[in-house]
Amino acid sequence: MNPAQRTALVPPARLLGWVDRFAASHRGLAATTDTDDGVMLAMRDGATALLTPPWPDDGRPGRGAGLMDRVVSLAAQERRLGLVLVRRGGFAVGVAVGGKLLAHKVGTAGARSRGADAGAAVVQRAAGEAAKVFSGQGFEYVATGGDKALVESVLATPALGAVAQQSRLAPLAVTDPNMAVLQKAAGDFCSVRITITDPVGS
Structure with a gap:
C-alpha cells in the first residue's frame, strides 16, 4: 500500500x-x-x-x-503577483503583494450563459477584466487557480500575451471565484x- x-x-x-x-x-x-x-x-x-x-x-x-x-x-x-482564478461559474483577477490585494475584479459568466457558452463567456469576461486590472501593474509571477483549461484560454487571449509569458507559481484548487476566494488565494500563494x-x- x-x-x-x-x-x-x-x-x-x-x-x-x-x-x-x-x-x-x-x-x-x-x-x-x-x-x-x-x-x-x-x-x-x-x-x-x-x-x-x-x-x-x-x-x-x-x-x-x-x-x-x-x-x-x-x-x-514580498513578491508581486498577478492572480487569475477561473471556473465556469465566474472569475477573479487581481494584483497582490505579500498576500494583500492592490487591484482586483470579480465577475460571472452572465445569467444567460449555459453549458459551453458559459465557458466561452467567462473566458471572454475574465480576459477583458484581467487586461484592465493588469494594465500598468508590473508583477513577477502569474498565480492561477480553478479550471486549468479555462485559465489557459484566458491567458491565451491576445490582450494577455505578455502576461502568459511570465513565470508561473504552482496552481491552486479553488471553488467558484468570489472576493473571499480571491483574498484567501492571495495569501495561499505566499x-x-x-x-x-x-x-x-x-
Missing part, C-alpha cells in the same frame, strides 16, 4: 510552529535534508514533510543560519506548500 499524502499551505510566520507541532505528533524529527524540491523533514515514525517555498530564490535566497530559517526568510519575501506523507500502515 502506498503511504497516504496530503498537502497543507502554511504562512511563513507560522511555519516554525507548524514544524514543531508536526514533529511532536510523530515522535520527533529524525533528519532535515535540502533537496531540489524543498526541505525534506523525516520523522522518527516514518512520516515526512516536504516544505516547498512559494517561489524560487531567483538570486534572492532566504537568509538565516539554518535550513528552516532560510525557508521562512525566502517565503516571507504560503509554504507542505506535502505530508504519512507513515506506512498508518
